[in-house]
Amino acid sequence: MLVGLAFTSPWLIGFVVFALGPVIASAYLSLTDYPLMRAPVFVGLGNYTELLGDEKFWRYAVLNTLFMFLEIPVAIGVAIALAMLLNQRLRGITLYRTLFFLPSIVPAVATAMLWRWIFNSEYGLLNAGLNSIGLPSIGWLTDPRWSKPSFILMDVWGAGGAMVIYLASLQGVPEHLYEAAHLDGAGWWSRTRFVTLPMLSPVILFSVITGVIGTFQYFTQAFIMTRGGPELSTLFYALYLFDNAFQYFKMGYACALAWVLFVITLICTLIVFRSSAKWVYYEGN
Amino acid sequence: MSVTNLASMTARVCLLAASSLRIMRQIGRLLIVGAVSAAVGGCGPQTTTPSGPTVVKLWSGWTGKEGQAFQRLVDSYNTEQSRVWVDNLGGVNDDTKTIRAIVAGDPPDLAFLWNPANLGPLAYNGALTQLDSYMDTSRLKRRELTPAGLRVCQAQGKLYALPLLLDATALFWNMDAFRSAGLPPDRPPKDLDELLRYARSLSVRDEKGRTVRLGLMAPSINAVLAAFGAQLWDDRNNLPTADAPVNIAAFRYYGRLLEALGGADRVTAFESGYGQTQGENNPFFTGKAAMMISGEWIPGWIPKYAPHLQGRYRVAPIPSAKSQPEIRMATVVGGNPCVIPAGSRHKREAWDFLVWLQRSVVQARFAEAINNVPNVTACQRIPSLTSGSEARINFGKFCRIAGSPDAFVFPNTPVSGIYQTELNEAKDFVIYGHKSPEKALSDAQVRVMRELRRSVRARQR
Known part of the structure; x- marks a missing residue:
């Protein structure tokens, strides 16, 4: 028993010190006023009640939710479309698959730096393309109306990770289902709607849940590319949390924001789970 | 496998396990001994030796050539006297590291704050x-130092730091651009209204309406607040005054200025193509901006990054608002305050080093190396710094401007960081036309007041 514990101790100690400990500490700190330079003072639910009256909290929570509703369908749609296109028996198909997968392994910071220049209003690749066909330039990251769609566009570029999962799932769809549908007179759209998508639905559920979590924690790209601008249009919830903790030194308030973020994410995830009974098809059932 | 073989293998495995356990126990003992040694010998403040000098730990933010120049200053101090040894850790330009060290109870004896907005919260x-x-008991007197430099280091009227050098801002203009627009190349705009007219007439667009050159690189909101003599803080009652009429006027002007330059959308889109402005891609150097409000390091950079501008640019104080004619030399002054944390173990020695840094010869050496304005007023008149080449003459102008009684210093308050963020956000709302200056600043006032009350409550507990 002791030897077993000793051998698992590196993980146990790591988990307690670097995961469980900080989680418990942040739960306690969320009940304190902790400006970093002084010891935390217990204020009960003070941070949470203040948060309810903080119009910025509501603004960024709504912004993040809106972003989630825009980002997830687009990202999933593109990943499925790519997977279907790459699920063909063509010469050199593995090369195409690799090419589409590559962007997903580019680190987030490198992606952000690259797209900052692609989106550049003056010298960017996208505007050069638009101008070449006679369309006017767009302020991708400088116009508050375009900043969020720009982030979605950039994220779609990295859809290769999800694409690989959909591709694996597609290859597991039994051929006889398509044959049966074909014999029943189903066309391409009907086969996709009644065979492909139901068979992919468990993977779509996985993508939606990871998408909900990912969009609520959206930080790196916005921190590097826009720092919340223009006109606060990309100040995502996690950025606001970061600013409170490390710019304004309101660590207690930032911990409360983190716990509320956890609860929001949990509720959204539970809603998705509950709804999954109506749209997810498990082959074994 | 035979029984004998099995027994032999089992015995070998047991021996191996036993020896492994022995080795592990041995390693464990060594680790414990190491940990205890570290705990006994490594955690305490080993800052003095019985016969050696007192070691003063200093954290500074300069890197590269600037870091080397600062280290040479430290080395000079260490060789000039034998009582104290200043141990400089460079490259600490993330104040949260310093703050974490203060919170953890193991701060350096001296630290430069890279963001002066952190001084207020720390002091309060x-x-x-x-x-x-x-x-009060030092040979260094307040009158020897730049008044604005002292304000950078004060909170609620009390001194908490001293800067080494200062930053000041002024207006730069391209004389060729002025000539081609039919403007007098040797004379700066006399007030902000004229600056706006100049900015409009110097802006150039191509046949498709795209900006080719901005008349004025969009300045910081603080520069315009300086030109209006902004009132951001009521010192008597210790309260923010974000929505004071003079601040509203400054924000209204800022909105008009951006309109004159082509509108916020167009200006921000054009600015996104500047690239790294701290170097050869500075839009004033590349001809993308005919005027800019920037700092004292620019004259030193022009021979290096934009030699074509030598003899073709001028520097003057930021023009003041027409409604504020008493402001003669508007500028924004900042710097890196050097603080002695409350938990410092060698405060007197740290202070002595801080005073030594204010010596004219020391200030001049560092100012020459990094092109920042000396904090000591006598040093601001040293000929080697302020005369000779065009770069030095213009640097001298900054030295005079930094000493201006009209210099704007962002107030050090318990909520300085939030206050500056709120003002920048209010500026964005105004330039995009989503809020009037009155509404944007009254919203900012409400939020800063709320944060201030929160901070006061926390300190009273």
Whole structure:
């Protein structure tokens, strides 16, 4: 028993010190006023009640939710479309698959730096393309109306990770289902709607849940590319949390924001789970 | 496998396991001994030796050539006297590291704050040593220092730091651009209204309406607040005054200025193509901006990054608002305050080094190396710094401007960081036309007041 514990101790100690400990500490700190330079003072639910009256909290929570509703369908749609296109028996198909997968392994910071220049209003690749066909330039990251769609566009570029999962799932769809549908007179759209998508639905559920979590924690790209601008249009919830903790030194308030973020994410995830009974098809059932 | 073989293998495995356990126990013992040694020998403040000098730990933010120049200053101090050894850790330009060290109870004896907005919260929370009593008994007198430099280091009228050098801002203009627009190349705009007219007439667009050159690189909101003589803080009642009429006028002007330059959308889109402005891609150097409000390091950079501008640019104080004719030399002054944390173990020695840094010869050496304005007023008149080449003459102008009684210094308050963020956000709302200056600043006032009340409550507990 002791030897077993000793051998698992590196993980146990790591988990307690670097995961469980900080989680418990942040739960306690969320009940304190902790400006970093002084010891935390217990204020009960003070941070949470203040948060309810903080119009910025509501603004960024709504912004993040809106972003989630825009980002997830687009990202999933593109990943499925790519997977279907790459699920063909063509010469050199593995090369195409690799090419589409590559962007997903580019680190987030490198992606952000690259797209900052692609989106550049003056010298960017996208505007050069638009101008070449006679369309006017767009302020991708400088116009508050375009900043969020720009982030979605950039994220779609990295859809290769999800694409690989959909591709694996597609290859597991039994051929006889398509044959049966074909014999029943189903066309391409009907086969996709009644065979492909139901068979992919468990993977779509996985993508939606990871998408909900990912969009609520959206930080790196916005921190590097826009720092919340223009006109606060990309100040995502996690950025606001970061600013409170490390710019304004309101660590207690930032911990409360983190716990509320956890609860929001949990509720959204539970809603998705509950709804999954109506749209997810498990082959074994 | 035979029984004998099995027994032999089992015995070998047991022996191996036993020896492994022995080795592990041995390693364990060594680790414990190491940990205890570290705990006994490594955690305490080993800052003095019985016969050696007192070691003063200093954290500074300069890197590269600037870091080397600062280290040479430290080396000079260490060789000039034998009582104290200043141990400089460079490259600490993330104040949260310093703050974490203060919170953890193991701060350096001296630290440069890279963001002066952090001085207020630290001072109000008792994390810094108040330096007035040190100053009162020192041979260094307040009158020897730049008034704005002292304000950078004060909170609620008390001194908490001293800067090494200062930053000041002024208006730069391209004389060729002025000539081609039919403007007098040797004369700066006399007030902000004229600056706006100049900015409009110097802006150039191509046949498709795209900006080719901005008349004026969009300045910081603080530069315009300086030109209006902004009132951001009521010192008597210790309260923010974000929505004071003069601040509203400054924000209204800022909105008009952006309109004159082509509108916020167009200006921000054009600015996104500047690239790294701290170097050869500076839009004033590349001809993308005919005027800009920038700092004292620019004259030193022009021979290096934009030699074509030599003899073709001028520097003057930021023009003041027409409604504020008493403001003669508007500028924004900032710097890196050097603080002595409350938990410093060698405050007197740290203060002595801080005073040594204010010596004219020391200030001049560092100012020459990094092109920042000396904090000591006598040093601001040293001929080697302020005369000779065009770069030095213009640098001299900055030295005079930094000494201006009209200099704007962002107030050090318990909520300085939030206050500056709120003003920048209010500026964005105004330039995009989503809020009037009155509404944007009254919203900012409400939020800063709320944060201030929160901070006061926390300190009273």
